[in-house]
Amino acid sequence: MILKNVCFYNEVFEKEVADILIENGKISAIGIIDGEGRDMSGLIALPGFVDIHIHGANGGDCSDASRESLDKISEYLGKNGVTSFCATTMTFGRETLCSIVKTIADYKGYERGAKIAGINLEGPFIAMSKKGAQNPDFVRWGTIDEFNELFEKSNSLVKLITIAPEAFDSADFIKEVSKKCVVSIGHSAADAREAQKAFDEGITHATHLYNAMTPMTHREAGIVGTAIDNEKVFCELICDGGHICPAVLRNTFKMLGENRVCVISDSMCAAGLGAGEFNLGCQPVFVEENGKYAVLKNGTIAASISNLFKEFKNLLSFGIDFKTALKSCTINPARAIGEDDKIGSIATGKFADIVFVDENLEIKEVYINGELA
Numbered sequence: 451m452i453l454k455n456v457c458f459y460n461e462v463f464e465k466e467v468a469d470i471l472i473e474n475g476k477i478s479a480i481g482i483i484d485g486e487g488r489d490m491s492g493l494i495a496l497p498g499f500v501d502i503h504i505h506g507a508n509g510g511d512c513s514d515a516s517r518e519s520l521d522k523i524s525e526y527l528g529k530n531g532v533t534s535f536c537a538t539t540m541t542f543g544r545e546t547l548c549s550i551v552k553t554i555a556d557y558k559g560y561e562r563g564a565k566i567a568g569i570n571l572e573g574p575f576i577a578m579s580k581k582g583a584q585n586p587d588f589v590r591w592g593t594i595d596e597f598n599e600l601f602e603k604s605n606s607l608v609k610l611i612t613i614a615p616e617a618f619d620s621a622d623f624i625k626e627v628s629k630k631c632v633v634s635i636g637h638s639a640a641d642a643r644e645a646q647k648a649f650d651e652g653i654t655h656a657t658h659l660y661n662a663m664t665p666m667t668h669r670e671a672g673i674v675g676t677a678i679d680n681e682k683v684f685c686e687l688i689c690d691g692g693h694i695c696p697a698v699l700r701n702t703f704k705m706l707g708e709n710r711v712c713v714i715s716d717s718m719c720a721a722g723l724g725a726g727e728f729n730l731g732c733q734p735v736f737v738e739e740n741g742k743y744a745v746l747k748n749g750t751i752a753a754s755i756s757n758l759f760k761e762f763k764n765l766l767s768f769g770i771d772f773k774t775a776l777k778s779c780t781i782n783p784a785r786a787i788g789e790d791d792k793i794g795s796i797a798t799g800k801f802a803d804i805v806f807v808d809e810n811l812e813i814k815e816v817y818i819n820g821e822l823a
Contacts, residue, residue, distance in 0.1 A: 452470070459795075478799075480796075492808075496776065498817075506721065507715075511719045531759040537569050569604050569610075582662040592617075613634070624653055699768055713765070730744065
């Protein structure tokens, strides 16, 4: 298939116009290409968005351990410009988590929309004091043995795991597990010294920065300040306008620059469904009419109900420049999980994951592996 006269953002995220040849699901050539093709004049091509932290959407939950739920999530994401995602679990018992990751691994390759790029284990080795919406009944001490079982059951699909390094004797865990996947700090009460020690031992990622972690103050950097200060650390940001206020987002982008932010949805099954009562990690959560996120019964913020494309447009409205916002939704998360050779930008050799929008940034078409979603 040839797409003609494509106005797109290239590998360095500069705008250009060219023809794109797609063969076997991948981009095989970009330039002036002989032959008949589909004229894409009047539209703008963006790389497919990559959400590395999403629990659910459209009534589906990654932790349901069901293909039906994964179908709902995959289809919803594909329609909303997200072409790859990391199916994200909650804090559950060991046997339940094994069942969840096996179901997700078995589902990979059968997606109806967005592709599974990996599995994100959010917990269970976290701090009780920073559990947020995670179920306290299953918070526990981390062990390499349990991780290895989950990694094996996932067919090596686990790409991320969130831990609280101060909550257990984590030095050996970080050193060993970081050989197999990205270890992220989050749901943690670590102080700056403990956070820096964890980064030195191999943590390279921060889970939903600002949320469920020690803040940065003028006398104590906390996890937030220590993560921002470390150029090797990718930082997730939920940009729904509720989890983090726009002024803080602007300041954070100024500090992190265009290459270190990973915009995430952290959305749950209520995304796309509106107000009501839902379930998250075996706990009831509630979404108010016109609400920006779900909350527990006690008012604790639970999860987002947004999606990456909405958040991208939010960022533009908040004053973040187009290139930085786009990279933070595409190549940065792909790079954070080591998949940037396959996804995250429009380039020769990568999968043909392309989102076509009009001048108002309304989605018109989404291609996943070169197929119209």
